[in-house]
Amino acid sequence: MLGVKNLNAYYGRSHILQGVDLEIRDGEIVSLLGRNGVGRSTMCKAVMGLVKPHGTVKYKGENIAGLPSHAIAHKGIGYVPEDRWIFPSLTVLQNLQLGQKDLKKQSRWSLEDIYQLFPILEERSKLRAGLLSGGEQQMLTMCRTLMGDPDLIMIDEPTEGLAPKIVELVKNLISEIAKRGVSVLLVEQKLTIALKIANRLYVMGHGKIVFEGTPQEFQKNASVRKEWLEV
Amino acid sequence: MEFYVISLLNSLVFGMLLFMLSSGLTLIFGMMGVLNFAHASFYMLGAYFAFQISQFAGFWTALVIAPILIGLLGAAVERFGLRTVHKHGHVAELLFTFGLAFMIEELILLIWGRVALNYQVPSSLDFTIFRLFESDFPVYRLFMLAISVFIFVVLYLLLTKTRTGIIIQASLTHPEGVGMLGHNVPRIFMLVFGGGSALAGLAGVIGGNYLMTSPSMAILLGPIVFVVIVIGGMGSLTGALIASLLIATLQTFAVGYDYSLIDLLAVFNIELGPEPWFPDLWRIKVENTGPLLPYLLMVIMLILRPKGIMGERES
Ligand SMILES: Nc1ncnc2c1ncn2[C@@H]1O[C@H](COP(=O)(O)OP(=O)(O)O)[C@@H](O)[C@H]1O
Ligand SMILES: [Mg+2]
Numbered sequence: 054m055l056g057v058k059n060l061n062a063y064y065g066r067s068h069i070l071q072g073v074d075l076e077i078r079d080g081e082i083v084s085l086l087g088r089n090g091v092g093r094s095t096m097c098k099a100v101m102g103l104v105k106p107h108g109t110v111k112y113k114g115e116n117i118a119g120l121p122s123h124a125i126a127h128k129g130i131g132y133v134p135e136d137r138w139i140f141p142s143l144t145v146l147q148n149l150q151l152g153q154k155d156l157k158k159q160s161r162w163s164l165e166d167i168y169q170l171f172p173i174l175e176e177r178s179k180l181r182a183g184l185l186s187g188g189e190q191q192m193l194t195m196c197r198t199l200m201g202d203p204d205l206i207m208i209d210e211p212t213e214g215l216a217p218k219i220v221e222l223v224k225n226l227i228s229e230i231a232k233r234g235v236s237v238l239l240v241e242q243k244l245t246i247a248l249k250i251a252n253r254l255y256v257m258g259h260g261k262i263v264f265e266g267t268p269q270e271f272q273k274n275a276s277v278r279k280e281w282l283e284v
Numbered sequence: 285m286e287f288y289v290i291s292l293l294n295s296l297v298f299g300m301l302l303f304m305l306s307s308g309l310t311l312i313f314g315m316m317g318v319l320n321f322a323h324a325s326f327y328m329l330g331a332y333f334a335f336q337i338s339q340f341a342g343f344w345t346a347l348v349i350a351p352i353l354i355g356l357l358g359a360a361v362e363r364f365g366l367r368t369v370h371k372h373g374h375v376a377e378l379l380f381t382f383g384l385a386f387m388i389e390e391l392i393l394l395i396w397g398r399v400a401l402n403y404q405v406p407s408s409l410d411f412t413i414f415r416l417f418e419s420d421f422p423v424y425r426l427f428m429l430a431i432s433v434f435i436f437v438v439l440y441l442l443l444t445k446t447r448t449g450i451i452i453q454a455s456l457t458h459p460e461g462v463g464m465l466g467h468n469v470p471r472i473f474m475l476v477f478g479g480g481s482a483l484a485g486l487a488g489v490i491g492g493n494y495l496m497t498s499p500s501m502a503i504l505l506g507p508i509v510f511v512v513i514v515i516g517g518m519g520s521l522t523g524a525l526i527a528s529l530l531i532a533t534l535q536t537f538a539v540g541y542d543y544s545l546i547d548l549l550a551v552f553n554i555e556l557g558p559e560p561w562f563p564d565l566w567r568i569k570v571e572n573t574g575p576l577l578p579y580l581l582m583v584i585m586l587i588l589r590p591k592g593i594m595g596e597r598e599s
Contacts, residue, residue, distance in 0.1 A: 101464050126466035138461035140454040147450050154466030201466055 054079050054205055054236050055100070055130075060108035060118075062092075062099045069095045071260035072108070077205065082227065082237040084247035086282060087257035093240045094135060096257070097207045101125055101132040112205070126154060131203030135210040135240070137194045141183025145174055148182045148193055152200030160202035161233050167196045170226065188219035195226060206230060207238040212245045220245055244282070248272070256281050286417035291536050293416075297425045299532030300432035304487040305505070306512040306524040307439060308480025314456040314519025316473055317374060318366065321381040323484055324506030325388040330354050330485030331492025331501065332392055335403035343406035351486040358481025362474045385502065392499050400498035428490050435483065436525070443521070452476060456519055511578040515585050517595025526593055534577045541570035 055077040062070040069092045077083045087093050099106040102122035110118040117125055140148055149164065168175035171192050177185060182193060191211055198206060208227065212220045224246040231237055231250075241247045247254065248268050256264035256277055264277045271277070309323045330350055337346035361384065369380045404410075405424045413423035443449035455462045455472055463469040492501065512531055516523030545566045546556060560566055585592065 103460055103464060121468075121470070122460070122464045123466050123468045126464055132464050134461070134464075138458045140457055140461070142457070143450065143453060147454075150447070151450060151454055151462070151467075152465055197465070 054081075054113065055238075056109070056111040057096075057100065058109040058111070060096065060099060060106055060110065062095050062104050062106060064095075064104075069260055070099060073257070073260070073262055075255055075262060077236050077238055080231065080234055080236055081252045082231050082239060082250055084239045084241055084251035084254045085257060086241055086244065086247060086254060088282065089242060091257045092260045093257055094209055097132055097134075097209055097238070097240065100207065101130060103132075126201060126203075129202075129204035131198040131201055131206040133194050133198050133206065133208045133211065135213065137190050139182045139185075139190050139193055139197075141181065143182055144179055145182050145185065145193060146178040148197050149174070149178075149200050152197035154201045158202065160200065161235070162196075162199040162202060164200075167199065170229065171196065171222075188215050188222075191215060191219070191223065192226075195223075199230070203235060205236045205238070207240070209240045210242065211239075212241070212243075224250060242282075286419070287540050290416060290419055290421070291540060292533075293421065294425070295529065295533040295536040297429045297432075297532075298536060299529035300429055300436065301487055301491050302509065302512055302528035302532055303525050304432050304435055304483050305509045306516065306528050307436075307521055308476075308483045309509055310513040310516065310519055310521065310524045311452070311456075311476055312480050313513065315452065315459060315476055316366075316370075318377050318381065319510075320477075320480075321378070321506075322361075322384040322388060323381075323480070324502040324509060325385045326354050326358060326481040326484040327488040327491070327505060328392065328497075328499070328502040329357070329388060330488025331403060331497040332396060332401070332488075333485070334489040334492060335401050335497055338403070338406075343408075347486075347489055350489045351482045354485025354488075355478045355482030358485075359474050359478030361481075362477035366477070367470060367473075385506075389499055389502060396499075398499060400496055401492075403493045403497040405493045424494060428494065431486070431490055435486065439483075439521075448472070448475070508578055511582045513592075514582050515578075515592055517592025520592065520594035523592055523594030531578050531581070534581065535574045538574040538577055539571050544569045 055075075057073055057075040060070050060073040060075075061068070073092075073096055075083075075085070075096070085093050085096065095104055098104040100110055102117075102120055102125045106118040108118065109116055112125075112128055112130060115128075117128060120128075140151065143151070149167065153160070173189060174193060174196065177189070182190070185193060195208065195211065211223045211227075215223065227237055227239060227246070228250055239247055239251060248271075251268060253265070253267055254271050255262050256271075258281045263281055264271065264274065266274070305323065305327055309320060312318055312320050312323070333350040333353055334343075334346040337349050341349070365380060365384070366377060369376045405422075409424045409427050411423055412420040413426055414421050443453060451462060451467050451472055455469060459469050462472075488501075495501070508531065512527045513524055515530070516525070516527030545568065549556065549566075556566060
């Protein structure tokens with residue numbers, strides 16, 4: 054589904070991504086782990102076209118590196134940024150509607166589906182999104198991206214700063230997303246839910262992939278955990 | 285009483301005209317972060333285009349055609365100029381719009397010359413609608429008001445009730461976030477820039493014949509429009525509306541007061557000696573401070589509340 058090869062990215066003169074290789078197959082939940090500042094968000098943004106990618110980003114067999122982000126979205130990739138980027142002055146419903154990119158196409162996710170999953174979003178549908186709590190904003194951002202019916206969704210640190218009860222909701226939603234045939238790239242730092250739901254894991258350190266394997270392999274590899282994840 | 289009613293009406297007319305200019309400028313800034321120095325130049329072009337078109341097709345044709353032409357011109361400027369310059373950052377964009385403003389002025393000088401044009405209010409609208417107390421109220425002022433209120437309503441409905449409007453509103457906070465949801469943000473930018481230019485052009489069409497059509501009209505009004513969007517809060521339409529009306533009221537009413545600092549001191553029974561320091565300063569009358577007031581208000585605003593009346597951002 055997604056094949057990233059020798060991906061490099063820069064902010065000004067700093068070389069952030071230094072030859073990243075990563076693959077996501079159809080229907081997989083893949084987790085990208087790493088300490089703060091190693092370049093995980095930059096990697097998502099480079100795939101999404103929000104940061105200029107140097108290298109190959111193959112999606113469904115086509116190199117999408119260099120396309121503008123709206124075109125990449127139309128190819129079927131969705132991104133849920135860690136700082137969420139909700140539109141605070143618009144209502145919850147308007148935020149969700151903005152997620153739809155093609156009004157004519159049938160989506161896996163209808164507004165009713167979303168409301169069924171998160172009744173709170175229906176209750177607050179007429180409220181300005183800026184007034185939602187952090188957890189509700191996280192739900193809203195994820196659902197907004199789902200309204201666009203992506204085939205691959207990249208979710209950046211969705212559980213950061215959320216209460217355990219909300220974390221559980223996020224986990225269940227990601228499982229539901231995968232169940233509907235959407236591939237998932239889950240970016241995490243603290244291993245809150247990755248080990249429970251991911252099929253495969255990548256660990257990133259200083260702009261490079263330093264580990265790739267299954268959760269079981271990862272559990273056995275204490276040195277990777279120690280060197281690249283634990284503080 | 286008469287003074288208040290007439291001044292209030294005039295403030296409303298001038299304020300809504302200002303809003304037609306400031307709404308586009310503030311939207312362009314809010315979305316793209318571009319301070320468009322050429323905005324008032326599109327206003328000036330609107331008046332010149334309208335004059336030229338009305339020469340052979342009449343005012344009513346000009347009223348429709350001129351803003352459309354200016355809108356297309358604005359869209360082209362965004363598409364083929366700003367969009368390329370954008371890659372080099374905000375300073376480059378600023379310099380680009382600066383250059384554009386001077387270019388438009390020089391072109392106007394070349395084509396139409398230095399002297400003010402004889403662009404007149406159409407005869408069908410050149411009569412007195414009512415006499416208020418002792419003064420005549422020209423119907424054309426009412427026409428200007430009607431046009432600008434109509435534009436305001438259309439703009440409001442467009443922005444709040446249509447999908448494109450919602451996308452524009454969202455782009456005011458996170459253009460990147462809108463793009464990654466699959467909306468063609470560069471196209472939206474072009475649309476807003478073109479639309480804003482068209483509104484500025486329309487203000488020129490209906491304002492140029494009433495005020496004056498000359499190569500200095502952009503320089504005269506441009507700074508005021510900037511003041512309006514700073515006071516209203518960069519990027520806020522509601523702020524632009526409030527500030528437009530505020531500035532217009534301030535300027536209109538100031539003209540009517542011939543008090544000076546001496547009069548103010550007299551209220552407190554203070555008299556200046558026969559040879560006070562800065563003798564002229566004490567004699568400045570409020571009516572002469574009209575041009576100064578907007579800038580004074582802006583400076584005070586920047587000190588007390590830098591984000592403006594309705595602004596969301598801090599700087
Ligand atoms: N907009 C930016 N401008 C300059 N440097 C940035 C920017 N965003 C991130 N960085 C830098 O790039 C590196 C990687 O950041 P990021 O991809 O956000 O890491 P992560 O998501 O893994 O925490 C960090 O050192 C960060 O300081
Ligand atoms: Mg990050």
